[in-house]
Amino acid sequence: MPAREVLRQVGLFVVIVAVVVGGTAVAGTVGFSGDAPSPPEIQNEQFRPSNALPPTDAESGTVTMDATGESKTVLIDVGHENGVSEGDIQPLVNVLIENGHEVTYFTREDRDLNESLRSADAYLVANPHRRYTDSQVAGVEAFEAAGGRVMLLADPAQTQVSGGLLMARVEQVGSKDTAVGSSFGVGFGGGYVYNMRENQNNFKSVYATATGSADLTRGVDRVVLRDAAPLVAPDDATVLRGLEGTTLSTTRRQDTYALAARTGNVTAVGDTSFLNPENVYFADNEVFVGNLADFLVSGNKTAGAPKPPQPEGGPTGPTGPGPGPEPRPTPSGA
Amino acid sequence: MDTRGSSAIGGRTVTVFVVVAAVLVSAVLAPVVWERTSGPDDAVAVVSIDGYVSSSSVDAWEEDLKQVRQNETVKAVVLKVDSPGGSAAASERLYMAVQRTAEEMPVVASVQSTGASGAYYAMLPAERIYAMPSSFVGSVGVRGSTPAPPIGSEIRTGPDKASGTLDQRRAQIETLRRMFVGSVMKWRGDRLNISREEVSHAKVYVGPTAVRNGMADRIGTLPEATQYAADRAGLDSYAVVEKEPPSRMGIILLSSESGEPVVIKESPVGYDGVDAPTALMVYGEVRYEDEVISNASA
Numbered sequence: 132m133p134a135r136e137v138l139r140q141v142g143l144f145v146v147i148v149a150v151v152v153g154g155t156a157v158a159g160t161v162g163f164s165g166d167a168p169s170p171p172e173i174q175n176e177q178f179r180p181s182n183a184l185p186p187t188d189a190e191s192g193t194v195t196m197d198a199t200g201e202s203k204t205v206l207i208d209v210g211h212e213n214g215v216s217e218g219d220i221q222p223l224v225n226v227l228i229e230n231g232h233e234v235t236y237f238t239r240e241d242r243d244l245n246e247s248l249r250s251a252d253a254y255l256v257a258n259p260h261r262r263y264t265d266s267q268v269a270g271v272e273a274f275e276a277a278g279g280r281v282m283l284l285a286d287p288a289q290t291q292v293s294g295g296l297l298m299a300r301v302e303q304v305g306s307k308d309t310a311v312g313s314s315f316g317v318g319f320g321g322g323y324v325y326n327m328r329e330n331q332n333n334f335k336s337v338y339a340t341a342t343g344s345a346d347l348t349r350g351v352d353r354v355v356l357r358d359a360a361p362l363v364a365p366d367d368a369t370v371l372r373g374l375e376g377t378t379l380s381t382t383r384r385q386d387t388y389a390l391a392a393r394t395g396n397v398t399a400v401g402d403t404s405f406l407n408p409e410n411v412y413f414a415d416n417e418v419f420v421g422n423l424a425d426f427l428v429s430g431n432k433t434a435g436a437p438k439p440p441q442p443e444g445g446p447t448g449p450t451g452p453g454p455g456p457e458p459r460p461t462p463s464g465a
Numbered sequence: 466m467d468t469r470g471s472s473a474i475g476g477r478t479v480t481v482f483v484v485v486a487a488v489l490v491s492a493v494l495a496p497v498v499w500e501r502t503s504g505p506d507d508a509v510a511v512v513s514i515d516g517y518v519s520s521s522s523v524d525a526w527e528e529d530l531k532q533v534r535q536n537e538t539v540k541a542v543v544l545k546v547d548s549p550g551g552s553a554a555a556s557e558r559l560y561m562a563v564q565r566t567a568e569e570m571p572v573v574a575s576v577q578s579t580g581a582s583g584a585y586y587a588m589l590p591a592e593r594i595y596a597m598p599s600s601f602v603g604s605v606g607v608r609g610s611t612p613a614p615p616i617g618s619e620i621r622t623g624p625d626k627a628s629g630t631l632d633q634r635r636a637q638i639e640t641l642r643r644m645f646v647g648s649v650m651k652w653r654g655d656r657l658n659i660s661r662e663e664v665s666h667a668k669v670y671v672g673p674t675a676v677r678n679g680m681a682d683r684i685g686t687l688p689e690a691t692q693y694a695a696d697r698a699g700l701d702s703y704a705v706v707e708k709e710p711p712s713r714m715g716i717i718l719l720s721s722e723s724g725e726p727v728v729i730k731e732s733p734v735g736y737d738g739v740d741a742p743t744a745l746m747v748y749g750e751v752r753y754e755d756e757v758i759s760n761a762s763a
């Protein structure tokens with residue numbers, strides 16, 4: 132057979148195989164290709180702004196005081212490694228100063244708390260991390276017994292982790308020294324409160340509402356507490372409670388937990404965030420802060436109390452012991 | 466004998482032989498080619514949603530689902546889910562890709578170890594969610610870093626140019642939570658035995674609990690989920706086409722299946738050189754190379 136004929140036959144073979152196999156391939160792939168269709172329409176009404184956006188809680192109002200008496204001195208504790216900065220309580224400090232009152236600070240350099248208390252009319256303690264000495268507790272008790280006003284503020288203890296993976300440091304941040312509060316019948320419970328049902332844009336931002344017509348809650352419907360600890364206080368002393376649905380983090384039990392209380396000359400609030408400039412104009416926080424300022428300057432403390440320890444047979448009256456030894460710091464981390 | 470005549474006869478014989486041989490060879494090759502190019506008539510596609518849900522991983526999953534929708538032989542999809550979730554935006558993208566697919570064919574989810582947070586979000590449009598007895602399902606919540614205090618000095622054109630306030634951030638995260646929970650209620654509201662409030666707790670549930678409270682539908686494995694998908698598509702016989710999980714570009718997940726912290730070598734929040742606040746829909750403690758976020762709520 133000539134070479135030309137051989138080539139013709141081979142060519143014929145190749146053409147037939149190519150047509151059959153190629154046609155099969157085309158037929159097989161035709162179902163997988165083609166122009167991309169438009170993606171299906173989807174509906175998500177939950178993404179509409181009317182459904183997705185939380186209600187706005189406009190900030191309004193100003194912090195004002197009603198008390199018009201003589202100038203008083205408010206002593207603020209920063210000498211017990213207090214977990215609050217001056218900026219955090221600036222609205223309260225500002226309104227006191229604007230109304231002619233004096234604000235002083237007890238620092239670690241002022242070794243004798245009782246001496247500082249003698250020249251004060253009110254004493255504010257927030258998140259003390261350093262333990263009070265027995266003599267300091269006795270001095271504060273004597274101060275209160277003499278008519279001095281005492282305000283205790285405490286945030287929930289939090290575990291804070293810092294540092295890198297190999298040098299992690301775990302610290303407990305928040306008040307755990309209950310010595311001062313317990314001597315007045317109030318204390319701060321463990322954990323924090325939250326409310327999944329009704330809150331201000333976060334489960335930990337709970338609303339607290341007035342329980343009655345106490346001076347501390349005059350003009351207050353609701354306050355917003357961003358990170359609140361429940362109080363241990365008598366029912367008749369409670370002035371602010373959480374709404375229905377308020378839950379304690381440690382037990383997950385719902386209750387209308389006490390969040391602010393007043394017993395005699397002592398007021399306790401389980402939060403400091405409401406004093407912060409960023410939160411003070413939410414809900415009725417500014418009214419509550421003004422009422423707290425009024426509370427601080429409305430006492431009638433005996434001049435010079437707590438008196439230094441008197442020798443046996445000396446004059447009687449509210450006294451406090453001397454400074455005593457410097458205590459060891461409260462253990463706060465590992 | 467005419468040599469020209471005998472040569473022509475010989476040529477025709479060879480031609481016939483060549484044609485017969487070509488047809489026989491084609492008959493052998495054609496089924497193979499058909500098999501390779503056409504595949505089975507009907508198929509159930511298994512798409513693996515595996516690992517951290519990031520923008521790059523969703524690129525691949527979106528493409529997988531798009532191909533599935535365009536493949537006329539695929540009649541149903543099973544999402545094989547083993548993920549703690551990821552970034553909020555990526556999770557929403559994946560959710561919408563699954564929703565588009567569910568508009569065209571039955572979609573069924575099969576949870577392996579974990580189908581939580583953003584991964585749970587993504588499988589909401591599934592007709593049925595299968596979970597293993599030990600699967601972790603749920604964690605309907607959002608988390609995000611708080612605004613950092615200003616560092617250094619720079620000129621900004623507005624007070625919120627860098628990160629905004631804590632209150633603004635709180636409202637943003639709350640908005641994302643409402644949409645996430647709203648999506649859960651949209652798809653599973655009639656099957657849930659827990660309230661919207663309980664859903665918002667962001668709990669994870671093991672398989673039997675998830676089935677009891679309606680966060681999942683059945684205890685079962687991938688074959689059960691595949692069979693159900695085929696049944697929903699009306700398939701008596703079908704092939705199973707598996708889509709491989711995408712490679713995790715630079716993201717390394719360690720011990721995510723054992724519940725240990727998710728270690729991310731490439732930060733899922735922000736961008737190179739910019740600590741931009743973003744939101745996460747992820748379950749578990751997130752560790753970054755140089756910082757630790759401990760305010761986990763989702």
